[in-house]
Each structure stands twice: as structure tokens, then as C-alpha cells.
Amino acid sequence: xxxxxxxxxxxxxxxxxxxxxxxxxxxxxxxxxxxxxxxxxxxxxxxxxxxxxxxxxxxxxxxxxxxxxxxxxxxxxxxxxxxxxxxxxxxxxxxxxxxxxxxxxxxxxxxxxxxxxxxxxxxxxxxxxxxxxxxxxxxxxxxxxxxxxxxxxxxxxxxxxxxxxxxxxxxxxxxxxxxxxxxxxxxxxxxxxxxxxxxxxxxxxxxxxxxxxxxxxxxxxxxxxxxxxxxxxxxxxxxxxxxxxxxxxxxxxxxxxxxxxxxxxxxxxxxxxxxxxxxxxxxxxxxxxxxxxxxxxxxxxxxxxxxxxxxxxxxxxxxxxxxxxxxxxxxxxxxxxxxxxxxxxxxxxxxxxxxxxxxxxxxxxxxxxxxxxxxxxxxxxxxxxxxxxxxxxxxxxxxxxxxxxxxx
Numbered sequence: 088x089x090x091x092x093x094x095x096x097x098x099x100x101x102x103x104x105x106x107x108x109x110x111x112x113x114x115x116x117x118x119x120x121x122x123x124x125x126x127x128x129x130x131x132x133x134x135x136x137x138x139x140x141x142x143x144x145x146x147x148x149x150x151x152x153x154x155x156x157x158x159x160x161x162x163x164x165x166x167x168x169x170x171x172x173x174x175x176x177x178x179x180x181x182x183x184x185x186x187x188x189x190x191x192x193x194x195x196x197x198x199x200x201x202x203x204x205x206x207x208x209x210x211x212x213x214x215x216x217x218x219x220x221x222x223x224x225x226x227x228x229x230x231x232x233x234x235x236x237x238x239x240x241x242x243x244x245x246x247x248x249x250x251x252x253x254x255x256x257x258x259x260x261x262x263x264x265x266x267x268x269x270x271x272x273x274x275x276x277x278x279x280x281x282x283x284x285x286x287x288x289x290x291x292x293x294x295x296x297x298x299x300x301x302x303x304x305x306x307x308x309x310x311x312x313x314x315x316x317x318x319x320x321x322x323x324x325x326x327x328x329x330x331x332x333x334x335x336x337x338x339x340x341x342x343x344x345x346x347x348x349x350x351x352x353x354x355x356x357x358x359x360x361x362x363x364x365x366x367x368x369x370x371x372x373x374x375x376x377x378x379x380x381x382x383x384x385x386x387x388x389x390x391x392x393x394x395x396x397x398x399x400x401x402x403x404x405x406x407x408x409x410x411x412x413x414x415x416x417x418x419x420x421x422x423x424x425x426x427x428x429x430x431x432x433x434x435x436x437x438x439x440x441x442x443x444x445x446x447x448x449x450x451x452x453x454x455x456x457x458x459x460x461x462x463x464x465x466x467x468x469x470x471x472x473x474x475x476x477x478x479x480x481x482x483x484x485x486x487x488x489x490x491x492x493x494x495x
Contacts, residue, residue, distance in 0.1 A: 089116025105181035107258030113151030125482030128454035149451035156455030156482025213284035228253035232289035329402035455482035
């Protein structure tokens with residue numbers, strides 16, 4: 088049995104941060120009911136590329152969920168949603184502060200009917216403070232976390248992370264906070280409210296940078312691939328690409344010079360004498376090492392580094408990264424069958440639990456694919472559901488796009 092089997096999650100989230108949180112909960116066995124607008128659903132459903140009309144990126148982050156298409160602008164829709172929350176273990180939403188309150192679906196409303204609920208809100212800036220009212224997407228949070236000023240090449244324009252790091256970190260933060268809240272409920276009883284902000288989650292990652300700022304007032308500037316405190320610890324050019332080297336302590340530096348570069352004379356240089364000196368001369372060190380490393384191929388250097396026990400590796404494209412034999416051995420690319428997209432590949436589970444492993448039990452749902460089933464479970468009869476469908480309060484997918492064997 089999976090660790091969250093029997094746990095019900097009502098998911099009012101969209102885009103990435105909230106859906107990533109609820110995907111994690113679903114991967115560990117929770118029954119996640121994703122509540123979406125009947126007209127269009129989660130905004131991520133509009134994200135290209137599309138296969139047979141379905142968004143492939145959206146399908147990546149919404150697996151292991153059931154979709155209920157419900158119009159929360161209607162009184163009936165709000166009543167149904169509150170009823171679902173009343174029976175839920177966990178509720179997650181990522182609307183701007185105030186939206187759920189206006190809908191009558193905020194924590195106070197849910198707590199009144201379900202005091203055991205663990206309720207998590209994910210927003211750009213949190214529920215308190217002078218910026219709390221503002222909307223916040225990942226790029227705004229990266230800018231206001233200082234990330235755009237510390238990423239990229241030295242002297243270059245502000246650059247964002249290659250991934251939506253604040254969104255994803257907020258989703259991870261929310262997931263582990265929700266689990267902590269649920270553990271407290273199991274031990275002591277009672278739910279609680281969890282407030283997660285994209286900016287806070289990003290700032291919480293900056294532990295090295297905070298040490299430099301608080302300790303010496305140093306602003307973390309863009310360093311390319313260099314480490315702020317260690318050297319050599321970066322990517323270097325080779326004859327056919329780049330190699331990363333992590334010789335970030337004196338033991339590894341000695342091995343690098345003697346066993347890989349065959350330049351023991353570098354050990355005699357006072358500017359490279361120890362781990363504190365090398366970062367102070369990183370420009371000179373980079374130039375000298377790159378002059379040597381550009382004489383051979385990436386593969387040659389990786390093999391030499393491995394033989395010497397020094398961390399190192401090639402700099403791959405994303406496609407090359409997914410194609411690695413190690414990635415295949417770790418089952419980080421899996422195959423599943425989507426009712427419309429068809430056979431598709433998805434990312435696997437990063438944590439390998441020996442007794443209760445995470446699994447992909449169902450692909451991402453079609454919009455409203457499980458509306459009728461979820462409402463029937465909640466006690467509504469076919470006549471009431473039919474009336475809501477006719478009124479547009481509840482949505483269902485077109486019959487041609489909703490095979491019955493995907494309705495469970």
C-alpha cells in the first residue's frame with residue numbers, strides 16, 4: 088500500500104506550483120480531485136505543444152489526478168466544492184489572496200465544516216505583508232528573489248533559471264509542509280492552515296548566498312558555471328564541448344593536478360595553495376585550466392576524472408540527459424497511455440522507496456473526465472448531475488474523447 092493511500096486531496100490549483108505539489112501527493116497514493124473551470128480548465132491546458140489537441144506539458148504535471156469540471160462562479164458550484172472540501176483530508180489552492188474568500192472556499196469556510204482539513208495556499212508573496220495582494224508568476228518571483236541578478240554570465244544581462252525554479256520550489260515546499268501538517272493531524276488531531284509564497288520558497292534556497300551577504304555584505308553576482316566559494320568547481324571547454332569538474336577541496340585539487348592534468352607544478356603556486364586562495368584567483372585559474380583541458384575531448388577528461396575519484400561529467404543537452412543509460416536504469420523516463428494523446432513518455436519518480444514506492448496509476452485526466460464519477464461518490468444522483476451539466480455548472484468531455492476504461 089502506498090503511504091498516502093486513502094488520503095483525499097481537493098485540488099483548486101492551476102499552472103505549475105500548485106499542480107506540482109498535488110502531483111507529488113498523487114504519486115504517493117493520494118486521491119487527488121482536480122477542480123477546473125468547465126470552459127478551458129487549468130490554464131496550463133493552453134500550453135504547447137499539443138498532441139491530438141491535448142497539452143503535453145500540462146499532462147506532465149497532472150498525472151494521478153481526477154478532473155472535476157465545476158463552475159465556482161455559480162452558487163451550486165461553490166456548494167459542491169465546499170462539500171468536497173468538507174470530506175477532504177487536504178485542500179490545496181494557488182489563487183491570489185482574497186479569491187477563495189470571495190468564493191466562500193477559504194480556510195475559515197472549510198474549517199467550519201471540516202476542522203481536520205490541512206489547507207495549503209500557494210501565492211506569489213504570501214498572505215501577509217505589503218506585497219501580499221499582488222499576483223506573482225515564476226519570472227516575477229525570480230526577479231524579486233534576486234535570482235535574475237545572480238544567474239548568467241558575468242557582466243551579462245539579467246538571466247532566469249532554465250526551469251521555473253520558484254514555481255517548482257514552492258510546489259515542493261508546499262508538499263512537504265502539507266505532509267508535516269498531516270502527520271501532526273495523525274498524532275495530535277486537528278487541521279491547520281499553510282501559507283507558502285513563491286518568493287519565500289526561492290529565498291530559502293539561497294543558503295550560500297545568504298552566508299556571503301550576512302557575513303560580508305557581498306552581493307551574489309552572476310558567475311556563469313562557477314561556484315561562489317569554491318574553485319575549481321565549474322564547466323570548462325574541451326575540444327568537443329564542456330566538462331564539469333568539482334575539485335572543491337585540497338585533496339581533490341591535489342589529485343586533479345597530479346593524476347588528471349599531470350601538472351604537479353600547479354600545487355606549488357601560492358595563489359592556488361589552498362581552498363581559500365583559489366576562489367580569489369578564479370579568473371587566472373580558469374584560464375590556465377581551460378588551456379590544458381581544450382587539448383582533449385570531454386570523454387577523455389571524464390574517464391580520467393573518474394579514474395582519479397574526482398567528481399566530473401559532460402555538459403549535456405536536455406535530450407542527451409534524458410537518453411543516458413543511468414537515467415534509464417533509474418527509471419526516470421517512463422511510458423504510459425493517455426486517452427487522447429496515446430502512448431506517451433513522462434518523468435519517473437525521483438525518490439525510490441523500498442516498501443511504498445510512488446507510482447503512476449493514471450495519466451493526466453481530460454477536462455471534466457471524472458466529473459460524473461466524483462459527484463456520484465459525493466452522493467449526487469444522475470438527475471441532479473444531468474441538470475448541472477445542462478446548466479453549464481458541471482463540465483464533461485466530449486464522448487469521443489472520454490473512453491470508459493479511463494473513467495475510473
